[in-house]
Amino acid sequence: MSEHTLYCFAQSGNAYKPALMLQLCGADWSPRFVDFFNGETRSAEYRSRINAMGEVPVLEHGALKLTQSAVILEHLASHFARFGWASEDERREVWRWILWDNHKLTGYTAAYRFFKCFAPQLAKPDVQEFLLGRAKAAYGVLDKHLSTRQWIAADCPTIADLSVCGYLFFDDEIGIDWASDYPAIAAWLRQIRALPGWKHPYDLMPGHPLPPKA
Numbered sequence: 001m002s003e004h005t006l007y008c009f010a011q012s013g014n015a016y017k018p019a020l021m022l023q024l025c026g027a028d029w030s031p032r033f034v035d036f037f038n039g040e041t042r043s044a045e046y047r048s049r050i051n052a053m054g055e056v057p058v059l060e061h062g063a064l065k066l067t068q069s070a071v072i073l074e075h076l077a078s079h080f081a082r083f084g085w086a087s088e089d090e091r092r093e094v095w096r097w098i099l100w101d102n103h104k105l106t107g108y109t110a111a112y113r114f115f116k117c118f119a120p121q122l123a124k125p126d127v128q129e130f131l132l133g134r135a136k137a138a139y140g141v142l143d144k145h146l147s148t149r150q151w152i153a154a155d156c157p158t159i160a161d162l163s164v165c166g167y168l169f170f171d172d173e174i175g176i177d178w179a180s181d182y183p184a185i186a187a188w189l190r191q192i193r194a195l196p197g198w199k200h201p202y203d204l205m206p207g208h209p210l211p212p213k214a
Contacts (some may be wrong), residue, residue, distance in 0.1 A: 004029035010208035013167035030085035
């Protein structure tokens, strides 16, 4: 039995954040496929036994059961003594960008991609346009920030980088050309890809291609 079990599925950028962290740390971990698209997270069993919020990721580590990607990332940074911070200033900067990511970049990107690629019924064009516009505003903030530095919150990669990149390797599904439109983001993503052990979410977590409808 693995030391860490991560409840996840390949299309989830939020699950990719801790999956990538586990992979980069060389952890003894195993993915547990969650059949989100056939309703597993909405089931009474999942919500009573795994996560009352009805979400992934969920990390089981010994007696711990943790939910929310940011909480899991912080736990793993402490456990492995990697991708954390070297000072209180860095800690605050890491959390500033993680909170911004969850509220702005991931929030709008994930919603836009879901309606564009996976939803049974597409959102109205004006809703999709709004979501994409808000996502692009976040990309602009990030691109400007990265234009003068290599990593988001410190002089080396931290859990802020692993959080913010969660959905950005789905660029073909989002319909974004990072190199053309956001060159600093493109350079930063290349650095993440170069980290030993990096894998694309579809190669790291189970569930791609999508399972048949139940």
